Amino acid sequence: MPSKKQTDVSGGDRQPDETPTFCSLENLKVAQVQVVGGTLNGFSIGFVAVYAYFYLMSTDCSMYKKEVACNRVLNAECSWNGTRGECGWNGFTCFWGHGKDKTPCLDDSRCKWVYSDEECKNPTGYSSSYNGIFAGAMIVGAMIGSIYAGQFAARFGHKVSFLIVGIVGVVSSVMYHVSSATNEFWVLCVGRLLIGVVLGLVNVACPMYVDQNAHPKFLHVDGVLFQVFTTFGIMFAAAMGLAIGQSVNFDKDTKMDARMQGYCAFSTLLSVLMVALGIFLGESKTKFTSGKHEDDGTALDPNEYSYLQMLGPLAMGLVTSGTLQLTGINAVMNYAPKIMGNLGMVPLVGNFVVMAWNFVTTLVSIPLARVLTMRQLFLGASLVASVSCLLLCGVPVYPGVADKNVKNGVAITGIAIFIAAFEIGLGPCFFVLAQELFPRSFRPRGSSFVLLTNFIFNVIINVCYPIATEGISGGPSGNQDKGQAVAFIFFGCIGLVCFVLQVFSCTRGRRALLRTTETPTKSPRFQNSSRRLRLPPLATVKPRECVVWHRVRRETNISYGKIKRKTRVQDCVAADDTAKTALSIAGVVRWGWRAAPDRAKRHPAFFWLRATLLLSDSN
Known part of the structure; x- marks a missing residue:
């Protein structure tokens, strides 16, 4: 039987009323890592x-306006032209030689044609x-x-x-x-x-x-x-x-x-x-x-589960990484400064405006993390981000759909909404879900897999996005809006597919929980609900096995039948800190259960609470 002494997940002694504050030294020591x-x-x-x-x-020699500045350009050989009163290149200055004449500029290997300015320039x-x-x-x-x-x-x-x-x-x-x-x-x-x-x-x-x-x-x-x-x-x-x-x-x-x-x-x-x-x-x-x-009896075994056993959570990790990267966050961050430049902002100013909005919207995730689960926040944000990609950054930008002013206005709005949705939900929740998708002993390997797939998708987007948009647009001289629009429509569709897959996974897990038919024989407070959630019999299950059962069930989203065959006494010893956590919060949980309405008690999310109370009653 577990000790009556109440212990938290970190292993230290703590009574329910000794919960630290967010700004306490104990919490700041953990947060400093982040x-x-x-x-x-x-x-x-x-x-x-x-x-x-x-x-x-x-x-870029052309940026320098005085002779003293022109002669000290760091990584180019520049010279001051006294007749023109401008700074140019020692060998050949393309604008002076070809100006706005496109054909000779394209034929000259020393020069490049800048389509946005419609003039010939030296490569910089x-x-x-x-x-x-x-x-x-x-x-x-x-x-x-x-x-x-x-x-x-x-x-x-x-x-x-x-x-x-x-x-x-x-x-x-x-x-x-x-x-x-x-x-x-x-x-x-x-x-x-x-x-x-x-x-x-x-x-x-x-x-x-x-x-x-x-x-x-x-x-x-x-x-x-x-x-x-x-x-x-x-x-x-x-x-x-x-x-x-x-x-x-x-x-x-x-x-x-x-x-x-x-x-x-x-x-x-x-x-x-x-x-x-x-x-x-x-x-x-x-x-x-x-x-x-290695000789510590309470240490977790990282090889407790094989990759094959964790195939379901690994698949959900893959979908989570796809939702994060394949909705086009890197493409949006690359496209946003260009739009700001079209509005007349210099590159560094436009870059700062976008990044400042990126940071400010992330702050909203802190209070939301207190009231919503990570999966709820992630799913809601993925839906908003996908819809904004499809209907604001994609369809209106396609040539011929809207005029230039409407297109830019809608695109800017879409980018702002997309960045907000990403930084409020997708980005912050991803790193938490990369851990919580897996049992504690498998998290080192599981989180590595999720981050690996995340970076693979990142490379794919960074490499393929500029090539694909240019190719769809008909080359460098084509209308780049066409490629941008098709890319964002693709991002939106991928995001919606990932959203459906994750919702389906959550629904399947909830139905598997409701299919358990046996009811608990203890704790009469559970008999008050007319539509009580049915649980497996816990009278024959050892207390720590109960904790292992509900913890693994919640983290792997697989049915009770599979868990029942895997649960062993050794699992309980390996998850000793999990059992102690359940005992330490039992007092707080008991108060919350009494205060909760019957309708809330019937929700599957309260399963872990019921298991905790049954565990404490069995002691």
Whole structure:
């Protein structure tokens, strides 16, 4: 029989009335992981657009307005033309040679035709292939890092994991600095690949640490903080880019080398904070037998379930990743600055406006996480995001459907709604669901799989989206609105399909629960409901087995018959902390049950509450 002593999920002694506050030191110690890890993740994501624009500024001679500035352009050979009073390239300035004459410009390999401005210009910044490599290097690295991220954290612990993240992050940042000083593109790409590998670990380890150590009251609120601070990191990257970039005076020496070095320094600072986190953070209170706690009787066995046994939850993880990425968030974030540019905003300002809206909408997820389940929030947001993609960003943008002013207005509204839906529900809930889809012992491997599929979809969208939109539009000279519209219609349809699959999964799980025909023989308070929920007989089930049964049933969404064949006494010992959690909250749950109306008691969501009360009564 379990001890009468009440213990929480973290393993410490706590009475029901000793619940900590959100701003308590106990909770902040857990939340700091999300703050530092999420900010580093977000800044690394937002780094690409700003750094690429800084590099463009360091190669575009035409931007410099005075001779002193023209002669000190960082990454291009420029010369001042006294007759024209303009800055040009040493070899050949395309605009001076071809102007707005398209045919000779296209025939000249030194030049490129800019369709938006309808004039001939010298190539500046990174080429399209280099931009793709620069943007994709981190994602490929994250995909590699996420494969064994969960197993690594379970084996070596979170302290070692965060310490490795910080050290590799510092090395990566040093490579940024070297690339900026020497104009070595491939050094920059290797640095991005390295930071991607450890960010794959961050995306798994940070939510896992919170899942294992947060107080049950703040589990979901602390869980959504990873996405909140990821968007904060993206906005911070845009804000620093705006502050550094908008202060450039093209009439004087712009000192672009110092500006680019200063921007890279923020990545170094965040990596150092990760090192400090790894040094001073307390170890997770959940232990795994694959690590240094192999002889600990309370440690969880990460090999308890095979991938075949977890096929259902893994499939739902795949659908969840598809909902997150295949609804086109990366395409929207790429399309939004372009629309802002069409409204007359300079690139850095438009980028900051979009990222600020991205961050502000994420804050709404914090109070919603207190009143809604993660699945409810995720499903509602996926429906709104899919509909906005289809009906606002897709159909009205197709050529001939609406005039230009209506098209831009509707598209901007659609993008704003899509970003809000994504950051309120899809993004924050994803990292929590990546843990909760699986039993506790399988979460290191399960969450790694979900994050791996997420990054695979991310790569697919980043690579295929620009190619597909250009091809559908009829090439670079075609109407790009056609490709954009078809892409967003596709994103909306994919989102709706994923929404239906997830709703069907929830409905099937609920029906499986209602098909159990036996009723409990204990706790007469359950006999008051005329349409009571039928449960399996618990008189013959040991108390801890009861907890294991309802916990595994809730987390795997499979029928009681399958669980009954798998439940063993060893499962109860391995899930000792789960049993203690049920006992510790029994007093609070009992009060909530008495206060709840009969209609609420009949809802399947109250099953875990009934099982908890029966467990406490059996003691």
